Amino acid sequence: MHFANKTKMDIIMSLRSRPMSVTEIVRKVGREQSTVSHDLRRLSRCHILHVKQKGKQRIYSLNKKTVVPILETVEKHVRKNCPRGCNL
Amino acid sequence: MHFANKTKMDIIMSLRSRPMSVTEIVRKVGREQSTVSHDLRRLSRCHILHVKQKGKQRIYSLNKKTVVPILETVEKHVRKNCPRGCNL
DNA sequence: AGCTTTCATGAATTATAATTCATATGAAAA
DNA sequence: TTTTCATATGAATTATAATTCATGAAAGCT
Numbered sequence: 001m002h003f004a005n006k007t008k009m010d011i012i013m014s015l016r017s018r019p020m021s022v023t024e025i026v027r028k029v030g031r032e033q034s035t036v037s038h039d040l041r042r043l044s045r046c047h048i049l050h051v052k053q054k055g056k057q058r059i060y061s062l063n064k065k066t067v068v069p070i071l072e073t074v075e076k077h078v079r080k081n082c083p084r085g086c087n088l
Numbered sequence: 089m090h091f092a093n094k095t096k097m098d099i100i101m102s103l104r105s106r107p108m109s110v111t112e113i114v115r116k117v118g119r120e121q122s123t124v125s126h127d128l129r130r131l132s133r134c135h136i137l138h139v140k141q142k143g144k145q146r147i148y149s150l151n152k153k154t155v156v157p158i159l160e161t162v163e164k165h166v167r168k169n170c171p172r173g174c175n176l
Numbered sequence: 177a178g179c180t181t182t183c184a185t186g187a188a189t190t191a192t193a194a195t196t197c198a199t200a201t202g203a204a205a206a
Numbered sequence: 207t208t209t210t211c212a213t214a215t216g217a218a219t220t221a222t223a224a225t226t227c228a229t230g231a232a233a234g235c236t
Contacts, residue, residue: 004092045174045175046169046170046174046175047174063169066161066164066168067165069164070158070161070162073154073158073160073161074158077135077151077154080154081151081154086134
């Protein structure tokens, strides 16, 4: 599943397991630091992610309270309707 | 709320109340017929909408089973986190 | 203070998606 | 069977979003 954007979706999925610093996220999703940073900002703007400073790192975490339920409903839709992939 | 795209979101919201023909949808959302038609195709491709022929009309309806739950979780997120509008 | 690490930012580019315009198709009516 | 109404489609344009590149800022080390 990758709604509109692969990078943003990868970030969200990475943070689903645990909070991570930017460097960690960059390693995980395998794209440029600035690309990731821009997406982190976009995702934070609409409160999909939270940030907290920790030394010189910034730890991003998923707003699980509201976002996980969204992911689950979407995943259910995809499983039911487009199991062979779909560009939702 | 209007995720990525206003037109598509307007279509979805219109169909939330009841199934409609293309002409009805066009009137409701107030955009060009071809624009609406393209969006209807995109939305149908990922099974967000269903279609059935009725004479020379095509009646589009929302796939309520999976889509309404998605809408509800998203709306919850928006209410909680960005009540003053947000470009989620 | 100077250096390094970590991350953010803005402007420019590139990629992707939405809209329009013109036209086609298909079903029913005349 | 021609015409009309309802809708779809493709190509071209336009709008919007994502990526890159270069640089900047802050925190912590030495």
